[in-house]
Amino acid sequence: MPLTQRAATLRGPEALTLDTCPVADPGPGEVRLRVTAALVGGTAAEIWRRGRHPRGGRAPSPFGHEGAGVIDAIGPGVTGWKPGDAVLAAGGVPCGTCEFCRRGSAGQCDATVWLLGYAGERLVVPAPIVQRSLHRLPDGLAPERAALAWELACVLKGFDRSPVGAGRTAVVIGAGAAGLLWVRTLSKAGARVVAVDRRRGRLEKAKSLGAFETVDVSTSDDVGHLVRTKTEGGIGADLVVECAGTIEAWERAAGIVRRGGTVHLYGAPRGRARLQVPPERVHGDEVTFLSSFHHGPEHVVQALHLLAGGFVDASLFLEESAPVTRLSSVLGRIASGEGPIKASIKV
Secondary structure, three states, rough: OOEEEEEEEEEEOOOEEEEEEEEOOOOOOOOEEEEEEEEEOHHHEEEHHOOOOOOOOOOOEEOOOOEEEEEEOOHHHHHOOOOOOOOOOOEEHHHHHHHHHHOOOOOHHOOOEEEOOOOOOOOEEOOOHHHEEEEEOOOOHHHHHOOOHHHHHHHHHHHHHHHOOEEEEEEEOOOOOOHHHHHHHHHHHOOEEEEEEOOHHHHHHHHHOOEEEEHHHHOOHHHHHHHHOOOOHHOOOOEEEEEEOOOOHHHHHHHEEEEEEEEEEEEOOOOOOOOOOHHHHHHHOEEEOOOOOOHHHHHHHHHHHHHHHOOHHHHHOOOEEEEEHHHHHHHHHHHHHOOOEEEEEEE
């Protein structure tokens, strides 16, 4: 009898099914994983709402891009790996050879190979990911904690693009998983970090991760003014990182950065919203706007190393565990802003 598995499939906006389907054998250069950890958070909830991965193809498609597993089968031509190896396969890997990759813009690679399907019992890892971004789990690093590497790797890539250092003031808008990891990364680099959110519990976590100040936007009519008062001289932040993923937050970020400062538009607003920024902010005030997308294999390596070294307390993020039969319910609560930062999904 052929081996079968249960796996979640995204079939459209807010439409997930749990299917019983055949388990594929790995082809040349591929490996197959038995999934040992699958996480969902804000990005997974947004993919669920939209009904598709932003670049990973259209529905129907396997669901789940954060996870870890154990190799249980190896395809022809694979060397250096064996069944039983505990690994993390990155959610996507650029080709490394196109013009974008050669120019250091791997996030724009049109030939990126994506990996979806961690919300299932098994998944086959494509050969390009096996070759360039399949990583052994460090000794002692539990699979659920290792699975945080996807989110941290994205933040580390964004950090590499951002001007920051000791003595600088950085504001992080939005204290979800990405925002909290930004708080930790910036504070470890010596920045004075101000965390902004409307959820008191998230702000408390930001403090525990190194935030110097916090601002509860639910208690202020003029958030911009309040944030500026917490910067040196009241001139605004040297760096503002927007992680809430709304146009309103993007525009708020543009208003609280100092003249000559930088705004990192990290969150991804939905739909066809348009950013409106006064021209003088860009020209006369010399404000720099930048963004980042995804990560490279080197950032996953760095993330796993940091997680193994205790960079963050993973329990601050892994707030809930749920069976895959409740996946849609968990994603709905996350999308509403009332769910866990990260949930571990058991198939």
